[in-house]
Amino acid sequence: MTIATQVMDHTMAKPVPLDPQQQWLVQIAQHRDKLAFAELFRHYAPRLLNHARQHFSSDALAEEMVQETLTKVWLKAHLYHRDKGQVSTWLFTIARNVRFDMLRRQRARPEQLCADEIYLDLESEADAHSDNERLDRPIIEQQLKHYCAQLPPGQRQVVQLIYFDDRSQQEVADALGIPLGTVKSRLRLALAKIRELIDDTH
């Protein structure tokens, strides 16, 4: 049962008294009461610190999380209402958001997607998969054939052998008498070209 419903149930009798934690928040919100804040701090800060230490191996970061959370409690006390539930639940969500932001600050570094990563799987994909189902969607088949037709002969040949005839990259290299690296690079260029053609036509 939430506090809100408890309040409803007892409206006719007498108002449900605030618990000590709620009283602290009211004192902070309405009177900027530092004694109430100190009480709240003594109650929650050790618990918060234990909680924070489960997420940060560094003591300094765990303490930062506690300090930032309790600063927010001071600033946001007026936003708490008893129908939001227990004070500890409200405080937990503030701590969670502080931690979420701290973790992102720590990790934030732009990740660059490089071409080698994009094409890394190519060989294993081609090798691992040798079923030869019919394509279910003629429209895609038709469009792709259309794009393939616009590739330079060397690239078209490689795409043809690998994707239409289901040959492995090594087989194609052997059959054409060219290095495996050349097969890979032609494939790479072909796929980039197809991507370009698809974008251009729309």
Next chain:
Amino acid sequence: MTHINHHPAPDLLRDFAAGTLAPSTALLIAAHREYCSHCQQQIANHEALLAQTALEADGGDDQPALDGMLETLLAHLPEHTVREPEALPTAIQPLTLHHRTFELPQVLARQLHQPTRWSALPGRLHQARLAVENSHLNFIHMDKNSGVPTHTHKGREYTLVLHGGFSDANGDYRLGDFVCLDQRHQHQPQTDSHEDCLVISALEGPLHFTSGLARLFNPLSQLFFR
């Protein structure tokens, strides 16, 4: 609020409440929550439970680090209520495709800082990337009577329906439905002849197309769908 049939798994809701999901996945759950009162309640329950575990046990007294902290705070806390300015709403770009505008859940709408750049995929599909920090989500629009070729996933794919609906062999998915798929599922999402469909997806690994020539998408899929 619409009636939702497909929900995130309980552990996802719990991790969302705990704040341990990747930002992109967390955004999807937050968007689903806007549609779904059931999950709103579940998340609130998880929060209460997690709070109990984290904050109700005795903290112990041996915390010298905290003495100095209280003094510092008391010395520096602002005397007056400083109403923190609400985060300035960034100019929200509507999500438009071919002169149509789609209504998005707030959490997603607030992420649209720039006009969406759609790229066309064969088969009357359009895809647009939504950067989320160092990751991203994908909007995927399927026209009426269209679909994505049969594929599996190397990782998990979370999908949320934002407009219309689609079907696959496992069921029908409508506005607000949340679908999780992984390598065990081979599926072929498909729209019907009446309505198009807009979804947003978070993909942990690339799509893996399994049908015939569409395998040509496999290397490309990392460009298309990641």
